[in-house]
Amino acid sequence: MTQAVGRPSSGARYVLEQAADEGAPGEGRAPGEVVYRGLVRLPDADIPVEVRVAEATGAATATVDAAAVPHGGPRSEDLARTAAALVRSATKAADAHARRPPRKIVRWRG
Numbered sequence: 001m002t003q004a005v006g007r008p009s010s011g012a013r014y015v016l017e018q019a020a021d022e023g024a025p026g027e028g029r030a031p032g033e034v035v036y037r038g039l040v041r042l043p044d045a046d047i048p049v050e051v052r053v054a055e056a057t058g059a060a061t062a063t064v065d066a067a068a069v070p071h072g073g074p075r076s077e078d079l080a081r082t083a084a085a086l087v088r089s090a091t092k093a094a095d096a097h098a099r100r101p102p103r104k105i106v107r108w109r110g
Contacts, residue, residue: 006041007041007042007043007046008041008042008043008108009043010043010110011109012041012042012074012079012082012109013040013106013107013108014038014039014040014082014083014086014105014106014107014108014109015038015039015041015104015106016036016037016049016051016083016086016087016104017036017037017038017103017104017105018034018036018101018102018103019036032054032055032056033052033053033054033055034052034053034091034101035050035051035052035053036050036051036052036053036087036105037049037050040064040079040083042070042073044070044073045068045070045073046068047064047068047076047079048064048068049062049064049065049079049080049083050062050063051063051083051087053088053091053101058088058091058092058095060084060085060091061084062079062080062081062083062084062087063080064076064077064079064080082109086105086107086109090105
């Protein structure tokens with residue numbers, strides 16, 4: 001595994017991929033919504049994260065598995081807020097240039 005996708009020595013690496021349309025009608029993602037799933041990679045843990053972006057408004061909402069956050073680590077609310085902001089920024093840039101949302105988003109935050 002390369003350092004670009006491996007575990008960071010400090011901070012957090014957010015690795016999210018756009019989820020494919022999945023499940024039966026009514027499951028998976030709502031119409032008019034883009035869903036990203038992935039991990040927040042910390043030096044000592046990987047924390048599952050999901051971010052939903054409303055296509056009409058661009059509002060992003062993140063959900064982090066709080067049980068996976070190590071004791072003494074960052075607050076799950078902070079991780080969720082940062083994940084939502086990163087995805088919103090990436091999708092907003094795509095909207096501004098009339099492009100499709102990115103399939104993968106990888107960012108490091110210290």
